[in-house]
Amino acid sequence: MSKKSFRQAINEALRQEMRRDPRVILMGEDVAGGQGGSSGVTDAWGGVLGVTKGLYTEFGPERVLDTPITEASYIGAAAGAAATGLRPVAELMFVDFVGCCLDQIMNQAAKFRYMFGGKARTPLVIRAMYGAGFNAAAQHSQALYPIFTHIPGLKVVVPSSPYEAKGLLIEAIRDDDPVIFLENKVMYDDEEEVPDEAYTIPFGEANLTREGNDVTLVAFGRMVGFANEAADRLAKDGISCTVIDPRTTSPLDSATILDCVADTGRLVIVDESSPRCNMATDVAALVAEEAFDALKAPIRRVTPPHTPVPFATVLEKLYLPDVGRIEAAVRSVMGYKARQEA
């Protein structure tokens, strides 16, 4: 056990799995870096934000493959390799670039098993970074996990901390289905205690980061930290919250969410993705349908507005959900008074 950053936790998960299983390979743009460069330095970048640093040096060019800038072909190649005996971890860099290769994910990898009558296994992991807060503007800041969640056949992981990232990534690599693993780029330097040895965290099992009686908060990825902070503040005023980190949006641990709402009777969902057809709408629909009688107040969703991600810092701050908005949403459900029957 030692303090590790989100970046180190992911690097360690990849390294340990590559040591364990020679079929695990990495590919992506500049996952090593320096190929064809004039200095002869290899492993020059280790990914644009340094997440895969050192893996080329340890595992060599056959297992750490730098690709040309050709997402459709290398993501498709990863899918094809997965269906034929390798266990590729392909890095898409910014998840926004899925626009260039969605076919290979949506129409190919996701559907092999079902279309082929259960005959295929596609142990593919696609890692990508998501999220606003970097002034990276509209094409480098999206939180696209709902798009993947929408597609049957894909599993979707949105880790909320270094500990979670390591265990979930190892689980993803060992899983036999295609997994989309999304890393919030603002979190790479976050640190916490992370075990040195390999461990797994199962998919579809939510983590309760705190338990309370008044309001259930369901939050995804980076928003889990925000929800916990809001809960800390609210606790000072005697409002006690449960915070659920579902860990994976597909599969989704509906049972835990429903149980908690049954206890608290109030639900606030915090989701960094665009508000239409996102995880907040999905969870809200689930609870409205399955736990209607438990609800003491309307469900509230804390999300960005229905706009692209703006560039300027002032606008990006307004865009992103923050602790204050979560706190306000919780207070509003606490203050809700049912209309009297006429």
Add this chain to the structure above:
Amino acid sequence: MQIARDILLHSYRSMRTIREFEERLHTEFATGEIPGFVHLYCGEEASAVGVCAHLGESDTIASTHRGHGHCIAKGVDVEGMMAEIYGRSTGVCRGKGGSMHIADLARGMLGANGIVGGGPPLICGAALSHKLLKTDGVAVAFYGDGASNEGTTLESLNLASVWKLPAVFVCEDNGYGEATGASYACAGTQKDRAAGFGMPYFECDGSDFFAVYETAGEAIAHARSGKGPVMLHVHLARWYGHFEGDAMSYRASDEVAQARKDHDCLSAFRTRTTGAGLLEGASLDDIDSAVRTRIEAAVQAAKAAPLPEQEDLMRDVYVSY
């Protein structure tokens, strides 16, 4: 080839403006005041300027993440660009796009682009507009050696040929896509790719304004005359990292210094024009100092400009909704 004096002066001014703009951004970025990603075009100025010298306002270009040079060469407002990069409401995109999304459709500038390979398909569309609307215009896609491998680029080369579009594909080959060398990432040659899609191929040294000007002139004339698309392969070197903050360990330590010394389009331009008696050193000096003053003012204006306001967040998602 005889190039008119006003074109020479204008071209020098554009190249110097790009250089000064980029060098200044490099310094300003280091202070931490500039948000987001910034990719500098220093060293590549003659490519944008030599190509755009043959374009009018109604011609269209599409650019890349390394877009400041193309914007300036196409006549986008320099003060508005600086303000955009600082995320100000006076920016050409009202602070909502930033460095990677500077665009000005009124000047035929279809946008820098955060997506590698995003431009070439758009240029097929712009060329189709020129063709069907009979504007006599051409559409020019600037794209890097890295982008030359994207499916979108290769599909666009094919589509433009199939539709016989007035399109010009300018492959700006600076030898790197991020930290990966073109010698590793690009199979075959750009020349054979052009041939494979049945279009004429031109190439030139991008540090020589005169070479770019002449070659681009021929290439663009071909496209404009209705004979179909062309590829122009420009050989370049980038003088800074892929983006600001890149330590460039993948490049030999003297590579950039060498390029600055031997392939500086501005000093080559000065030597050639003054040596041949085409321009006087004093005129170029005047431009240099005027540009310096202008960029200084642009930076100060950007820093002092108002930030976007809350309403801007929701504005312009749609035309109507």
